[in-house]
Amino acid sequence: MKLRQYLQALGYGTRREVEALIAAGRVTDAAGGALYVDDEVGEGAPARGGHRLPHAALRLDGAPLDPAPGLLAALHKPVGVTCSTKDPGRLVYDLLPPRWKRRDPIVSPVGRLDKDTSGLLLLTDDGPLLHRLTHPRRHLPKVYRVRLAEALRGDEAARFAAGTLMLEGETKPLLPAALEVLGEREARLTLHEGRYHQVRRMFAATGNAVLALHREAIGGLALDALGLAAGEWCLLDAAQRALLLPGEARGLGPRRG
Ligand code: URA
Numbered sequence: 008m009k010l011r012q013y014l015q016a017l018g019y020g021t022r023r024e025v026e027a028l029i030a031a032g033r034v035t036d037a038a039g040g041a042l043y044v045d046d047e048v049g050e051g052a053p054a055r056g057g058h059r060l061p062h063a064a065l066r067l068d069g070a071p072l073d074p075a076p077g078l079l080a081a082l083h084k085p086v087g088v089t090c091s092t093k094d095p096g097r098l099v100y101d102l103l104p105p106r107w108k109r110r111d112p113i114v115s116p117v118g119r120l121d122k123d124t125s126g127l128l129l130l131t132d133d134g135p136l137l138h139r140l141t142h143p144r145r146h147l148p149k150v151y152r153v154r155l156a157e158a159l160r161g162d163e164a165a166r167f168a169a170g171t172l173m174l175e176g177e178t179k180p181l182l183p184a185a186l187e188v189l190g191e192r193e194a195r196l197t198l199h200e201g202r203y204h205q206v207r208r209m210f211a212a213t214g215n216a217v218l219a220l221h222r223e224a225i226g227g228l229a230l231d232a233l234g235l236a237a238g239e240w241c242l243l244d245a246a247q248r249a250l251l252l253p254g255e256a257r258g259l260g261p262r263r264g
Pocket of ligand 1: 119120121122124203204205206207208220
């Protein structure tokens, strides 16, 4: 890909803005040599003359560029922020580098958490990866910690595990879900699908109400292991990615520019 297009796709500005950065000699190789609009980003020899450089060799004002296309990040979403690009109020994008919202493809949440839910939220600009992570047939487990308004009755675990529970307004029963009782009003629930407001609606079906909801883990990736405080994010490396899609370890590593 041409350097100009590449920088535009990473959100560094409009065509004109990016051309101005390059013309000003601010985009360089690792040794500080200025690059040109027609230089290319990628591996191997350039198509015709000029330079072709890998993502890792590019610098803007001497600093490495943002992550290459194909990023996968984890955010510890706090309560009160929305997984949207334009709702009124605080958005998850307000917690991420501002350029991420301007990338093409944009960095999108992998599934959503409600405004009132906290915990592990994945984000990626990689459409096929997003598809694999959210595909209903994959049944990727999602683990939630739940605080309830009323004491558990005792039959919830059996009802959730049965695979017959029907949510209001739906025609297909839920997949079996595992409930671990942690206290009178406290539980851990593992789901293998992601329907709208699913946890809250499941407990509503048992006559209870969810007071606090926190996603602890997705697949084998636990938020605690990432050491993120609420509002913090990190990029996931190949080993962490492999915890999400075991069996796909090869080809899951970050793509090079
Ligand atoms: N279930 C819910 O009700 N809300 C979430 O944010 C996630 C799962």
